[in-house]
Amino acid sequence: xxxxxxxxxxxxxxxxxxxxxxxxxxxxxxxxxxxxxxxxxxxxxxxxxxxxxxxxxxxxxxxxxxxxxxxxxxxxxxxxxxxxxxxxxxxxxxxxxxxxxxxxxxxxxxxxxxxxxxxxxxxxxxxxxxxxxxxxxxxxxxxxxxxxxxxxxxxxxxxxxxxxxxxxxxxxxxxxxxxxxxxxxx
Amino acid sequence: xxxxxxxxxxxxxxxxxxxxxxxxxxxxxxxxxxxxxxxxxxxxxxxxxxxxxxxxxxxxxxxxxxxxxxxxxxxxxxxxxxxxxxxxxxxxxxxxxxxxxxxxxxxxxxxxxxxxxxxxxxxxxxxxxxxxxxxxxxxxxxxxxxxxxxxxxxxxxxxxxxxxxxxxxxxxxxxxxxxxxxxxxxxxxxxxxxxxxxxxxxxxxxxxxxxxxxxxxxxxxxxxxxxxxxxxxxxxxxxxxxxxxxxxxxxxxxxxxxxxxxxxxxxxxxxxxxxxxxxxxxxxxxxxxxxxxxxxxxxxxxxxxxxxxxxxxxxxxxxxxxxxxxxxxxxxxxxxxxxxxxxxxxxxxxxxxxxxxxxxxxxxxxxxxxxxxxxxxxxxxxxxxxxxxxxxxxxxxxxxxxxxxxxxxxxxxxxxxxxxxxxxxxxxxxxxxxxxxxxxxxxxxxxxxxxxxxxxxxxxxxxxxxxxxxxxxxxxxxxxxxxxxxxxxxxxxxxxxxxxxxxxxxxxxxxxxxxxxxxxxxxxxxxxxxxxxxxxxxxxxxxxxxxxxxxxxxxxxxxxxxxxxxxxxxx
Numbered sequence: 001x002x003x004x005x006x007x008x009x010x011x012x013x014x015x016x017x018x019x020x021x022x023x024x025x026x027x028x029x030x031x032x033x034x035x036x037x038x039x040x041x042x043x044x045x046x047x048x049x050x051x052x053x054x055x056x057x058x059x060x061x062x063x064x065x066x067x068x069x070x071x072x073x074x075x076x077x078x079x080x081x082x083x084x085x086x087x088x089x090x091x092x093x094x095x096x097x098x099x100x101x102x103x104x105x106x107x108x109x110x111x112x113x114x115x116x117x118x119x120x121x122x123x124x125x126x127x128x129x130x131x132x133x134x135x136x137x138x139x140x141x142x143x144x145x146x147x148x149x150x151x152x153x154x155x156x157x158x159x160x161x162x163x164x165x166x167x168x169x170x171x172x173x174x175x176x177x178x179x180x181x182x183x184x185x186x
Numbered sequence: 187x188x189x190x191x192x193x194x195x196x197x198x199x200x201x202x203x204x205x206x207x208x209x210x211x212x213x214x215x216x217x218x219x220x221x222x223x224x225x226x227x228x229x230x231x232x233x234x235x236x237x238x239x240x241x242x243x244x245x246x247x248x249x250x251x252x253x254x255x256x257x258x259x260x261x262x263x264x265x266x267x268x269x270x271x272x273x274x275x276x277x278x279x280x281x282x283x284x285x286x287x288x289x290x291x292x293x294x295x296x297x298x299x300x301x302x303x304x305x306x307x308x309x310x311x312x313x314x315x316x317x318x319x320x321x322x323x324x325x326x327x328x329x330x331x332x333x334x335x336x337x338x339x340x341x342x343x344x345x346x347x348x349x350x351x352x353x354x355x356x357x358x359x360x361x362x363x364x365x366x367x368x369x370x371x372x373x374x375x376x377x378x379x380x381x382x383x384x385x386x387x388x389x390x391x392x393x394x395x396x397x398x399x400x401x402x403x404x405x406x407x408x409x410x411x412x413x414x415x416x417x418x419x420x421x422x423x424x425x426x427x428x429x430x431x432x433x434x435x436x437x438x439x440x441x442x443x444x445x446x447x448x449x450x451x452x453x454x455x456x457x458x459x460x461x462x463x464x465x466x467x468x469x470x471x472x473x474x475x476x477x478x479x480x481x482x483x484x485x486x487x488x489x490x491x492x493x494x495x496x497x498x499x500x501x502x503x504x505x506x507x508x509x510x511x512x513x514x515x516x517x518x519x520x521x522x523x524x525x526x527x528x529x530x531x532x533x534x535x536x537x538x539x540x541x542x543x544x545x546x547x548x549x550x551x552x553x554x555x556x557x558x559x560x561x562x563x564x565x566x567x568x569x570x571x572x573x574x575x576x577x578x579x580x581x582x583x584x585x586x587x588x589x590x591x592x593x594x595x596x597x598x599x600x601x602x603x604x605x606x607x608x609x610x611x612x613x614x615x616x617x618x619x620x621x622x623x624x625x626x627x628x629x630x631x632x633x634x635x636x637x638x639x640x641x642x643x644x645x646x647x648x649x650x651x652x653x654x655x656x657x658x659x660x661x662x663x664x665x666x667x668x669x670x671x672x673x674x675x676x677x678x679x680x681x682x683x684x685x686x687x688x689x690x691x692x693x694x695x696x697x698x699x700x701x702x703x704x705x706x707x708x709x710x711x712x713x714x715x716x717x718x719x720x721x722x723x724x725x726x727x728x729x730x731x732x733x734x735x736x737x738x739x740x741x742x743x744x745x746x747x748x749x750x751x752x753x754x755x756x757x
Contacts (some may be wrong), residue, residue, distance in 0.1 A: 028313050068496040074318045074338060075374040
């Protein structure tokens with residue numbers, strides 16, 4: 001059974017109705033399987049009334065089946081696992097680090113290496129804003145481990161396909177139909 | 187159709203019912219849904235409401251009504267406990283893909299989320315067990331939400347939809363509207379299968395020397411009875427039906443082989459293990475059907491016909507996938523299927539059937555439950571609806587009764603809800619008022635919902651309840667015997683006198699304790715115009731066979747043990 005439970009992160013993007021309860025429904029399906037949501041980012045999409053979600057889930061090979069179950073939710077307009085596709089992904093982090101006059105310069109130097117911005121400076125602390133791929137933020141954090149990180153918040157990954165490819169193509173007309181054709185009683 | 191006049195929220199719900207062809211509601215009133223009950227008389231007699239004694243029964247009755255008619259079942263419950271009592275019934279409908287529209291009352295808008303009296307977040311509670319659910323905050327949304335509810339419940343793979351409406355939203359007034367088309371951009375159903383896959387499937391059938399066709403609930407849901415029969419006859423294939431697929435293919439047809447799986451026929455499980463092609467039509471390769479999954483149909487290619495994309499590849503990897511409506515898919519497939527003679531396969535099957543008489547009833551002194559069910563079959567000629575609960579009696583009702591009519595076997599499959607037998611019989615009787623409804627009950631399950639005998643007496647539904655009274659929770663006891671060293675903890679039942687109990691409700695109670703009494707008691711029940719409760723005192727420790735032990739493969743099916751002559755007591 002070990003290979004069934006082998007988890008790896010999946011990056012999943014979804015276009016969902018912008019209304020209450022949607023997140024609850026999606027989260028519920030992952031919870032049922034015992035998969036943990038590592039990160040989640042939600043915001044408006046290019047389409048009116050629809051939100052775009054990007055979430056990273058620690059899931060086993062069965063993630064695809066859950067994605068198909070999620071696609072059945074009425075409020076989920078489109079959803080796909082883009083883990084194995086050519087994507088651009090970014091994450092933002094704000095990191096509050098303890099500083100004094102002796103190490104402030106070193107921290108700013110590290111920030112510059114990672115093109116992180118200094119967004120707040122106080123006599124005893126500094127806040128850095130870093131944007132980039134997850135791995136870049138992870139390495140920045142590793143370097144800052146030598147100092148005291150007071151607070152950290154990360155937005156979670158947002159992702160889209162490279163090039164002009166549309167992540168959520170419109171369904172074709174012939175996919176739609178009215179009533180269950182088998183139901184003569186209606 | 188468009189109308190335009192001011193209606194209250196409650197009236198809008200009822201107007202939506204009229205337009206959706208709803209004629210029957212099961213429910214219980216309470217503080218939060220009183221506005222809905224207040225307007226019920228305005229819609230009588232087009233819409234009839236049946237008051238049940240517990241909301242779980244409302245959901246089960248609506249569920250069985252939907253199974254018999256093919257239309258959506260409707261039930262009402264009030265807020266809080268009324269709504270949570272519906273939960274088991276909703277989960278049951280969800281697991282068995284039954285179209286259900288549940289309308290619950292909710293506390294007033296100002297109290298939402300403030301722990302108001304009788305408040306429960308029923309939308310939240312039912313998220314994992316509904317196809318969709320809505321909490322309506324604005325009266326003007328009601329017509330749209332109701333229309334969407336019926337659309338979602340009845341199309342694609344059907345399922346329950348819950349609509350939760352606060353009391354003051356029921357009372358507010360707004361403009362009623364009704365549109366011709368439901369627009370849901372997140373809801374699409376593919377009904378027409380991919381022609382390439384259809385061609386591939388037809389080729390697999392043509393090439394196959396040892397095919398089996400498994401017909402599931404989807405065939406019944408899609409009314410694809412003629413199509414499955416045509417495929418079986420044209421393709422010349424033996425037909426197995428899943429528990430919920432029973433009745434989708436005629437039970438007395440020469441190609442019919444019965445049920446597969448945990449308590450399926452021995453020959454079916456062996457046939458599946460030997461087959462070179464398994465066609466699953468409108469079924470989901472459930473664990474009770476497949477046994478140990480990795481050894482399921484080891485020699486076979488699989489053709490999977492299903493409307494639910496999430497079912498494809500979930501348990502088995504099909505060689506051809508017909509994603510679509512079962513009726514349409516089978517029609518498309520039938521166009522390409524050619525007849526093929528398979529004398530070796532059929533003679534091998536006959537041989538296995540001869541050597542393994544999975545469902546012979548042995549001669550005993552005690553009354554065997556299988557014997558009772560067989561006698562009911564003989565007395566009715568199978569011309570009735572059979573409703574069951576869950577457990578041993580359910581398996582025997584599936585094994586020892588032949589269902590020729592689609593939708594005539596009403597049982598709780600996926601969720602396995604004991605207590606289903608009483609309220610589901612009510613739903614079936616309302617749906618088929620001129621037919622006989624037999625409810626095969628367990629003595630355990632019957633006592634989970636027997637309060638509905640009061641409802642049955644009130645409405646004079648002539649249901650025949652046959653309690654297989656073995657004084658134990660039989661299936662659990664069987665597992666204790668086989669897998670827990672006969673440690674029969676918490677399974678023996680101290681039962682009431684079911685005859686006196688029936689009489690207390692004003693219902694005819696009968697009893698059969700000896701084999702010789704069985705037939706006459708069944709006849710007496712059939713001759714009686716009203717409801718009847720029959721207490722069949724059956725053998726305590728009879729086991730259901732064949733059986734695939736949990737975790738074993740279909741190839742390891744234990745058949746009915748060899749017939750040892752039983753000690754026959756005097757008298």
